[in-house]
Amino acid sequence: MAISVLLSPSRYVQGKNALAELGTYITKIGKNPVIVADDVVWGLVEETVSTSFAGEDLPVKRVGFGKFATAKAVDELVELIESGSHDVIIAIGGGSAIDAVKASGFLADIRWVSVPSAASSDAPTSALSVIYTEEGEFVEYRFFPRNPDLVLIDTQLVANAPVKFLVGGIGDALATYLEARATWRGQGSTMAGGRPTHSAFALAKLSWELLWENALPALDAVRAKTVTPALEAVTEANTLLSGLGFESGGLAAAHAIHNGLTAAPQTHGLTHGQKVNIGSLTQLVLEGAPTQEIEDFIEFTTRVGLPNTLTEIGLSNENTKELRAIAEAATVEGETIHAMPFPVNADMVYDALLAVEGISRRVRAERGLPEPELYVAH
Incomplete structure (x- = not known):
């Protein structure tokens, strides 16, 4: 008989103002996180995330992100992870940022977290990434041996998007x-x-x-x-x-x-x-x-x-x-x-x-x- 398989993230958290609890969950996963978020998203969440991290004595290190999860963007994140000795990478934003973070977390052999800023796709929970060209054309699927350690979605962010x-x-x-x-x-x-x-x-x-x-x-x-x-x-x-x-x-x-x-x-x-x-x-x-x-x-x-x-x-x-x-x-x-x-x-x-x-x-x-x-x- 054929084998059936079910995959899922380790933890899924959803609710109004859930972002304020991000630090509580991250501290159980790693101690030196790096956050990937574009300027627009970071402008919306910086204060909440920084306060949440401060409550858990976590450093706030954030880098920007472009438009698509390209092979180049993934490789650049891997270099960032390794140079900063980060032990968990967090995507705050849309599906492409999340896909790039999953791919880079896998290559750098650290844990990864999805924090979607809108309920715009089903990418956050999966153990795969979709890689595109700089112009947004589909290139390939990349598969990973595990799903994100945490998926956290704040429904007030969803409502504001x-x-x-x-x-x-x-x-x-x-x-x-x-x-x-x-x-x-x-x-x-x-x-x-x-x-x-x-x-x-x-x-x-x-x-x-x-x-x-x-x-x-x-x-x-x-x-x-x-x-x-x-x-x-x-x-x-x-x-x-x-x-x-x-x-x-x-x-x-x-x-x-x-x-x-x-x-x-x-x-x-x-x-x-x-x-x-x-x-x-x-x-x-x-x-x-x-x-x-x-x-x-x-x-x-x-x-x-x-x-x-x-x-x-x-x-x-x-x-x-x-x-x-x-x-x-x-x-x-x-x-x-x-x-x-x-x-x-x-x-x-x-x-x-x-x-x-x-x-x-x-x-x-x-x-x-x-x-x-x-x-x-x-």
Whole structure:
């Protein structure tokens, strides 16, 4: 029988003003931490983190971060860790900063911590990093033998962040159940290195259910910069449940198509979750999902504010060259699309991408939803 594997971080902490307790948790992990955060994020958290660290007699050493987790950025962090004899590295910020910290912590053989500043992706909990080029094109996945020692997310920070980050996190998390379901039905392996566990599949489904119930009121809470039970539920769905669900439940077509989309310059500037949502809808079309499921998904994601047409990611059916390139990149050997329960090739992905525009426009018109607006990359 195939082996099933479940991975998880050592400790997950979530709640309003949880950042004030960061020092309490870090002191149990290391005594000479280094923090990685860009200038904007550090401006928001410096006072709270410094006070928290002072209470535990921990030094405050912080370095900045660029835009993407590149191989160069990872190597520079390794040099920093080794020159400063740091024993724990902490990422405060978005998914790319977190991915760079995980990769550098592994290479330097120290412990690592994820402190997401928004509920914008499921990267914080996982034992892998996504590496990009300087332009934001997907390069590779890097896998590690363990997950973060701590994931801490302050839901007041989530409430204060721009609403687009929570929208992107919802798009990323919605894919979790769809991809885990496809992997479960097939014979593919997960990022954890085995078949999906029942628990991971259940967590992926719970993430999906919490999002459908709470996403819209959670977005209202962020617009009001307040923490509500709905926002707590969506934060957990986006971060913990989606993180465990994707890693031990399986990735399939949605994230492979996302990876292909990163190569199209028209999509640059979109969040990870926005591009993943196009991958999710394309996967539903690709697998011949029930019409009701596809149409409900289009309505729900439109109301959330996620793109479900090519127009909304800067493309059209006339961009045949780019769409062919996306389809080819999504189906290269080793991509997660091959966890689908049937063989998939580039022609199938290309046809599904072409179908998305018409299906979404029809459903939006029939259900009284706004027409898509053209995205222009900056």
